[in-house]
Amino acid sequence: xxxxxxxxxxxxxxxxxxxxxxxxxxxxxxxxxxxxxxxxxxxxxxxxxxxxxxxxxxxxxxxxxxxxxxxxxxxxxxxxxxxxxxxxxxxxxxxxxxxxxxxxxxxxxxxxxxxxxxxxxxxxxxxxxxxxxxxxxxxxxxxxxxxxxxxxxxxxxxxxxxxxxxxxxxxxxxxxxxxxxxxxxxxxxxxxxxxxxxxxxxxxxxxxxxxxxxxxxxxxxxxxxxxxxxxxxxxxxxxxxxxxxxxxxxxxxxxxxxxxxxxxxxxxxxxxxxxxxxxxxxxxxxxxxxxxxxxxxxxxxxxxxxxxxxxxxxxxxxxxxxxxxxxxxxxxxxxxxxxxxxxxxxxxxxxxxxxx
Amino acid sequence: xxxxxxxxxxxxxxxxxxxxxxxxxxxxxxxxxxxxxxxxxxxxxxxxxxxxxxxxxxxxxxxxxxxxxxxxxxxxxxxxxxxxxxxxxxxxxxxxxxxxxxxxxxxxxxxxxxxxxxxxxxxxxxxxxxxxxxxxxxxxxxxxxxxxxxxxxxxxxxxxxxxxxxxxxxxxxxxxxxxxxxxxxxxxxxxxxxxxxxxxxxxxxxxxxxxxxxxxxxxxxxxxxxxxxxxxxxxxxxxxxxxxxxxxxxxxxxxxxxxxxxxxxxxxxxxxxxxxxxxxxxxxxxxxxxxxxxxxxxxxxxxxxxxxxxxxxxxxxxxxxxxxxxxxxxxxxxxxxxxxxxxxxxxxxxxxxxxxxxxxxxxxxxxxxxxxxxxxxxxxxxxxxxxxxxxxxxxxxxxxxxxxxxxxxxxxxxxxxxxxxxxxxxxxxxxxxxxxxxxxxxxxxxxxxxxxxxxxxxxxxxxxxxxxxxxxxxxxxxxxxxxxxxxxxxxxxxxxxxxxxxxxxxxxxxxxxxxxxxxxxxxxxxxxxxxxxxxxxxxxxxxxxxxxxxxxxxxxxxxxxxxxxxxxxxxxxxxxxxxxxxxxxxxxxxxxxxxxxxxxxxxxxx
Numbered sequence: 024x025x026x027x028x029x030x031x032x033x034x035x036x037x038x039x040x041x042x043x044x045x046x047x048x049x050x051x052x053x054x055x056x057x058x059x060x061x062x063x064x065x066x067x068x069x070x071x072x073x074x075x076x077x078x079x080x081x082x083x084x085x086x087x088x089x090x091x092x093x094x095x096x097x098x099x100x101x102x103x104x105x106x107x108x109x110x111x112x113x114x115x116x117x118x119x120x121x122x123x124x125x126x127x128x129x130x131x132x133x134x135x136x137x138x139x140x141x142x143x144x145x146x147x148x149x150x151x152x153x154x155x156x157x158x159x160x161x162x163x164x165x166x167x168x169x170x171x172x173x174x175x176x177x178x179x180x181x182x183x184x185x186x187x188x189x190x191x192x193x194x195x196x197x198x199x200x201x202x203x204x205x206x207x208x209x210x211x212x213x214x215x216x217x218x219x220x221x222x223x224x225x226x227x228x229x230x231x232x233x234x235x236x237x238x239x240x241x242x243x244x245x246x247x248x249x250x251x252x253x254x255x256x257x258x259x260x261x262x263x264x265x266x267x268x269x270x271x272x273x274x275x276x277x278x279x280x281x282x283x284x285x286x287x288x289x290x291x292x293x294x295x296x297x298x299x300x301x302x303x304x305x306x307x308x309x310x311x312x313x314x315x316x317x318x319x320x321x322x323x324x325x326x327x328x329x330x331x332x333x334x335x336x337x338x339x340x341x342x343x344x345x346x347x348x349x350x351x352x353x354x355x356x357x358x359x360x361x362x363x364x365x366x367x368x369x370x371x372x373x374x375x376x377x378x379x
Numbered sequence: 380x381x382x383x384x385x386x387x388x389x390x391x392x393x394x395x396x397x398x399x400x401x402x403x404x405x406x407x408x409x410x411x412x413x414x415x416x417x418x419x420x421x422x423x424x425x426x427x428x429x430x431x432x433x434x435x436x437x438x439x440x441x442x443x444x445x446x447x448x449x450x451x452x453x454x455x456x457x458x459x460x461x462x463x464x465x466x467x468x469x470x471x472x473x474x475x476x477x478x479x480x481x482x483x484x485x486x487x488x489x490x491x492x493x494x495x496x497x498x499x500x501x502x503x504x505x506x507x508x509x510x511x512x513x514x515x516x517x518x519x520x521x522x523x524x525x526x527x528x529x530x531x532x533x534x535x536x537x538x539x540x541x542x543x544x545x546x547x548x549x550x551x552x553x554x555x556x557x558x559x560x561x562x563x564x565x566x567x568x569x570x571x572x573x574x575x576x577x578x579x580x581x582x583x584x585x586x587x588x589x590x591x592x593x594x595x596x597x598x599x600x601x602x603x604x605x606x607x608x609x610x611x612x613x614x615x616x617x618x619x620x621x622x623x624x625x626x627x628x629x630x631x632x633x634x635x636x637x638x639x640x641x642x643x644x645x646x647x648x649x650x651x652x653x654x655x656x657x658x659x660x661x662x663x664x665x666x667x668x669x670x671x672x673x674x675x676x677x678x679x680x681x682x683x684x685x686x687x688x689x690x691x692x693x694x695x696x697x698x699x700x701x702x703x704x705x706x707x708x709x710x711x712x713x714x715x716x717x718x719x720x721x722x723x724x725x726x727x728x729x730x731x732x733x734x735x736x737x738x739x740x741x742x743x744x745x746x747x748x749x750x751x752x753x754x755x756x757x758x759x760x761x762x763x764x765x766x767x768x769x770x771x772x773x774x775x776x777x778x779x780x781x782x783x784x785x786x787x788x789x790x791x792x793x794x795x796x797x798x799x800x801x802x803x804x805x806x807x808x809x810x811x812x813x814x815x816x817x818x819x820x821x822x823x824x825x826x827x828x829x830x831x832x833x834x835x836x837x838x839x840x841x842x843x844x845x846x847x848x849x850x851x852x853x854x855x856x857x858x859x860x861x862x863x864x865x866x867x868x869x870x871x872x873x874x875x876x877x878x879x880x881x882x883x884x885x886x887x888x889x890x891x892x893x894x895x896x897x898x899x900x901x902x903x904x905x906x907x908x909x910x911x912x913x914x915x916x917x918x919x920x921x922x923x924x925x926x927x928x929x930x931x932x933x934x935x936x937x938x939x940x941x942x943x944x945x946x947x948x949x950x951x952x953x954x955x956x957x958x959x960x961x962x963x964x965x966x967x968x969x970x971x972x973x974x975x976x977x978x979x980x981x982x983x984x985x
Contacts, residue, residue, distance in 0.1 A: 210432045244435030276773050333726045336716060343717035344767055355716040359699070369726050371429040373754070375632030376817035 050078045060086035060093040067099065076103055087119075094124040098133075105133055110140035121150065128157045132164065144175045145378060162191050169205065178209035178374040186218070196226055203235050209374055212242045223252070230260035238269060246273070264293040268300040275303050280310035291320075298328050305337050309344075317341050331368050332361040425472075425627035425638045426808075427697035427728040428754035434778035437838065444830055444840045445888035446793040446800075448847030448870070452881040456523040457871075459879060462510040463498035466876040467810050470501065471616050472638040473559060473589065475808040476676075477786070477855025479541045479931035480873050482862060483552050485530070486571050489985070490517035491862040491935055492526075493871055495879055496538035496556055501616065509535035512556065516571075521863050521883065531573045536560060537589075539611075540677075540931035541856075544595030545905040546604040546652055552905065555582070555606060557590035557931070559614060564606075581658045582606055582650050589614045589645060595926040596680035596689050597903050597956045598665070599709055603652040604903045604926075607667070609675035609693055610645030612638075631818045635809045639674040639696050647675060647693070647701070649711075666710040673698045677931050679734045681908055681923040683745055684766035687958030689908045692720060694731035694749050704766070719768040720747070720760055729755045730784075733857075733930030737790025737799045738762075738921035739775075740835050743912055745923055748777075750785030750803060750930070753820060757785055757803065761835065776829070776837045777801065783824050784808060786930040787857025791868045795890035795941030797918045798831035804872045804930070806853030823851040826872070826882075847882040854880065860935030866892045866969065868939055873932075891942040893968035896984045897924060900976040901957040908956035911938050915968070916945030937984075942968050951981070 050070070057063050067082035080103060086096035101117035104110070117134035124130050135150035151168050155161060165188040172181035182205035189198050199222040206215035216239040222229075223236035233256040240249035256266040271286030287304035290297060301324040308317035318341055324334040335358035342351035362369060464474020478496035485492050493515040504510070511533040515523035527533045532554075540557035547553065551567035561583040565573035577583035584590055591611035595604040619642060623634025627641035647667045650658035662668035674696040683690045688705035692715075695701060699722060702715035715721035723729055730752025739746050744762035751757060756778040760768040772778045783805035790799040805824040813822050828844040829837040841848050852874040862869050867886040871879055893913070897906030905924070912921040922938035942948065951963040955976050963974055963981050971984035 210430070212432060242432070242435060244437075246435070278771075278774060336722070336726050339717045340719055340767070343714065344765055348714075348717075351714075351717045352712075358716065369722075369728070370427075371431075371727065371754075373424055373428060373430050373631060375629075378632060 050081060054081055054085050057085070058089060060090040060096060063089070064093070064095045064099065067096070071099070071103065076107070079103070091119075092123040094120055094127065094130075097123055098127070098130055101130070101137070102133060105137050110137040113137040114141055114143075114146075121153065125153075126157055128154050128161075131157065139171065144171055147171060148175070148177075148180075148377065159187075160191055162188060165191075169201070172377070173205065173208070175377075176373060176375050177377040178205055179211065180377045181205040182209045182211060182214065186214075189218075196222075196229065196232075199225075200231060200235065203239075212239060215239050216243055228259060230256040230263045230266065233259065234263070234266045234269070237266070241269075241273070261289075262293055264290040264297055264300065267293065268297065268303065271300070271307070272303040275307050275310065278310060280307040283307040284311075296327050298324055298331055298333065301327075302333055302337065305334075305341075309337070309341060314341055314345055330361060330365045332358045332365065333369065335361060424629050424631075425635070425640045425697070426630075426730045426752050427640075428730060428752050429723070429725070429727050430754045431756055431778070431781045433781055434756070434773055436779050437776055437836070440830075440832060440838055442830075442832075443888075444794065444843040445886055445890075446828070446840075446867070447845035447885045448828075448882040449845055449885060450847045450850055450880045451521060451883050452871075452879050455521050455881050456525070457493065457495075457515055457879045457881055458525070459495055459497065459510075459513045461495075461497055461873060461875060461877060461879070462500060463875050464500055465810070467814075469636050469808075469810060470622055471614075471619055472612075472636050472642065473537060473614055473616070474498075474501065475636065476539065476591070476611070477806075477853075477875050477930075478539050478873055479856035479927075479929075479933070480787075480858040480871050480879065481541045481543055481554070481933035482858040482860030482871060482935045483543045483554075483933060484935075485514070485552055485554075485567060485573075486516065487551065488517075490519060490864065491860045492517045493523060493858075493862070493879075493881075494532070494541060494554065494933075495871075495873060496541050496856070496931075497535070498539075499535060499537050504535070511535045512538055517862060526571065530571055531575070532565060534563060534575075539590060540592045540609075540927065541933050542593040542595055542678075542927040543905075543933045543936070544604045544606075544907050544926045545903065546595060546606070547656070548603070548904040550904060552936075555593050555595070555608075557593050557608060559587075559589040561585040562590050562593075562608065576656075580656060581660070582608070584608065584610075584648065587613050587615045591645070592676050592678045592693065592931050593927060594678040594680045594691065595903075595907050596691060597908060598649070598680075598689050598691075598705060598711070599651065600688065600957055601652075601654070602899070602901055602903055602957070603654050604905075604907060605652045606650040606658060607678055607680065607691060608648045608650070609678050610648065611674050611676060611696070612645045613643040630809055631820075633809070633811060633815060633818065635811060644672050644698075645675055646671065647673075661709075664709070666706075666712060667703060670701055670703075670713050673701060675701065676732055677734045677927060677929070679736050679747075679925055679928045681736060681745055681910060681925060682954060682956075682958075683747075683762070685744070685954070687954075689956060692734060692747060694734050696730050696732065696752075698728055700731050700749065714766075718766055719770065720758075723751075723755065723758060724770040724772075727755075729758070731758075732784075732786045733788045733932075734928050735789040735801065736923050736925060736928055739790055739799050739801075739831055739837075741798075741919050741921075743919055743921050745910065745921060746790070748788055748790060748801060750788045753784045753807065754781055756781050757788065771835065775835055776832075776839075779839055780827055782820060783827065785827075786855045787872060787932055789857070789859045789929050789934065791859050792831075792892075792920075792939065792941035793828065793868055793884060794830070794886060794888060795867060795892045795943065796831075797916060797920060797941050797943040797945075798833055799920070800831045801827075801829040801837060802857070802859070802870060803827040803829075804854040804857040804870075806855060806875060810853075821851070823853050825849065825851050826854065845885070847880070850880065852877050852880065856930045856932040858929060858932045858934050860937075861894065861939060891944070891946050891968045892940060893942060893948050893966075894937045894939050894971040894984075895951070896937045896971055896973045897953060897955075898973065898975045899955060899957070901959070902955045902976055905936055906953075906956065906976070907936070910954040911974075912952045912954075913940055914949045915940070915942045915947065918943070918945075937971060948972075 063086040067079035071079035097120035105113035114137040131154035138147035185202035237249035237252035268290035274283035339354035516526040537559035564577040592609035628637040693701040703711035747760040
């Protein structure tokens with residue numbers, strides 16, 4: 024854009040030479056007499072560089088008043104407010120800057136950052152979308168956006184962005200798993216399956232890659248195809264709990280409780296705080312009528328995560344089946360109280376489309 | 380103002396080298412995102428939904444499926460077009476839930492008649508123009524005539540639920556209709572006439588109370604039907620927030636009407652039949668009023684735990700469900716959580732709507748099925764011994780269609796092979812879905828049929844079930860019964876802003892059947908709450924006589940069993956609402972059998 028330099032000609036250069044000694048009253052004079060937005064902007068930059076931000080702002084505001092679409096003044100005001108921790112004011116100026124300089128990456132990026140600090144996630148993402156359109160290969164911006172899409176439950180958009188990020192860094196293994204998680208949250212199992220197959224082919228010795236592919240095959244109704252991959256994942260890394268939990272939980276769902284025990288015990292041994300695995304293990308034990316052991320597992324889970332309602336809920340069911348109705352009711356009441364206090368434990372986030 | 384050097388302030392002058400300043404390790408970022416999502420408040424949506432995706436389908440059995448449904452509502456004379464709030468947009472939840480339907484023989488002519496509950500609009504209607512409920516009398520030959528006026532049932536307003544029972548034991552079925560506002564109890568006076576006696580008998584309720592479900596139930600075994608009424612919420616449009624204007628007013632990013640979450644809870648009321656024509660509110664004494672913070676819908680009463688006393692299961696929307704176990708002393712206690720009936724298998728609350736009761740695995744224990752909101756599977760609650768239930772929906776094969784909002788549902792042997800299948804009616808609650816393209820959901824949805832394969836497994840045979848299953852409407856209540864008396868189970872369904880569906884089952888596979896009508900003597904005369912077990916062809920089957928099930932609807936009180944190749948029933952056992960179990964001898968099928976309590980004899984129903 025033509026105004027980027029903020030050049031102000033000979034008068035401006037002379038002015039800059041005088042600036043180190045420029046007293047406050049001369050700033051006032053400059054404000055009164057100078058009619059060149061570029062000269063004012065450059066003067067303001069020099070002042071800002073010397074820590075006189077308030078005076079700089081006065082000059083930039085004057086410049087903006089003289090030329091409402093003069094990008095350098097608008098951007099500098101926005102940047103200054105942003106840097107000073109005033110994102111609301113920053114967003115106002117940066118929005119004007121982004122409009123005056125629609126191809127300026129920094130203006131859009133910084134506008135998005137200001138919006139994010141203001142709690143306006145969707146506006147932030149819109150600004151970042153504009154920034155990314157200017158620099159489509161900006162990997163770090165993709166990271167930032169994927170996180171915000173996720174927080175806003177815009178999982179489909181997050182998945183698409185991570186897929187693009189993967190095109191930029193195809194050797195980044197972790198990126199595959201992040202993208203797979205996003206696909207999963209978006210409910211796009213077909214897209215996830217393709218990516219999981221790619222990851223498994225690229226990283227055949229990775230337990231995670233094999234597990235992800237097996238998981239997606241199961242979701243595609245091809246559990247039998249996934250089972251060798253699950254077994255391979257278990258063999259590759261006995262310290263990776265997910266394949267053990269997944270297979271054990273699947274066996275519980277098929278009422279194959281006895282078979283499930285080995286795998287769920289292993290998942291819990293590997294990761295002691297894995298509440299979902301402990302719940303599945305308890306279900307297997309309940310299915311086998313091994314009440315005492317189920318109570319042990321559930322009590323352990325309740326100790327590990329005392330805020331979680333689910334161990335208490337299952338304890339209420341075990342005690343009911345043991346005919347201990349008072350104990351069952353007490354556990355139920357505790358479970359319900361925990362549910363009200365910690366609703367997110369037992370609520371699923373609902374994915375939604377990004378509002379264009 | 381001061382600008383800290385740490386902020387790295389760099390004024391714009393010339394082509395700057397401004398970059399994204401921070402470097403964000405990816406894994407840390409994802410962890411942060413996941414944590415943030417988990418810690419955010421409950422999704423800004425008004426209804427519980429797990430966001431579940433369809434589970435993998437098992438390979439189709441390839442077996443022939445003979446139940447074929449055709450919608451004959453128009454030719455049969457069911458001309459009511461339901462009114463239920465705005466048709467293309469809804470401002471308040473009162474407009475969304477729809478109403479129930481009933482198959483009943485109100486005039487004792489042996490033919491199933493149809494009663495349809497209607498709604499209203501927020502704007503109301505000029506005098507004389509308000510839509511009313513409808514009673515359609517079965518004239519035979521699959522023809523119905525409107526008998527609403529002559530029967531005295533022409534009431535307008537926001538009707539929701541219907542349940543039937545013979546509360547005065549005079550041999551004629553009475554009707555209770557639940558409303559937002561005063562409820563209605565129609566005593567069947569005989570001669571095809573009803574008289575409204577809710578206020579006179581003490582069961583009218585009223586105010587801002589939105590009654591949503593009901594069931595007649597003899598909870599104290601005195602032979603008289605008592606009445607349980609569920610209230611969905613205390614609803615007042617003057618205080619309810621408008622669409623999108625509060626939390627709980629969003630569906631997948633789309634502003635929609637608010638609730639049920641965030642709106643005032645309803646409660647449960649139990650009326651005891653005093654035997655003198657009046658009912659007494661015993662909610663507090665019986666322990667049902669102490670159960671709070673629920674949005675309750677359909678209520679189904681039966682002796683679920685087999686102890687001889689009637690229990691009550693209530694589907695609740697976005698709260699745990701309620702399972703009242705009868706203590707046998709005039710009181711109930713809620714054991715839904717303890718028995719596995721409150722939540723799904725992962726402990727999530729669900730948007731529960733309808734309830735089906737049956738015995739899908741032939742073990743003689745009553746199983747349940749509950750329909751839920753979109754993004755959740757139905758709950759297939761398998762009854763294990765000891766009154767404990769396990770949700771086996773994934774294993775059973777019914778976790779394949781979570782895109783539907785399920786309402787009416789029933790276990791019914793649709794092809795008479797001796798195994799109880801599942802019929803589920805569906806319809807979304809947000810008509811606004813039809814004006815957008817981002818969310819892959821529609822207001823009108825097809826219904827679903829699952830064939831029972833035996834061994835506790837089902838398969839989706841919707842596509843094989845005839846033209847009636849290809850129709851998409853936004854359905855709510857559904858009732859089940861053999862209206863054309865041809866030996867198979869038909870369905871009538873309520874549809875939002877549309878006419879009803881009368882789905883005639885044109886089964887022609889040669890399988891045999893039997894229908895059983897019960898008459899109580901010690902128990903209530905209609906034998907509501909009884910459970911019937913038969914053995915035929917080496918297969919045991921159990922059905923319950925229910926005053927309400929499906930979604931706030933009422934099925935034919937005569938229970939229907941498919942017999943497969945067996946031409947006769949080898950034996951029958953009835954667990955009467957009195958708590959007594961009585962055995963009856965075998966009999967030939969292909970007809971309706973009448974079993975009178977205490978007689979020990981099987982007679983052909985007149």
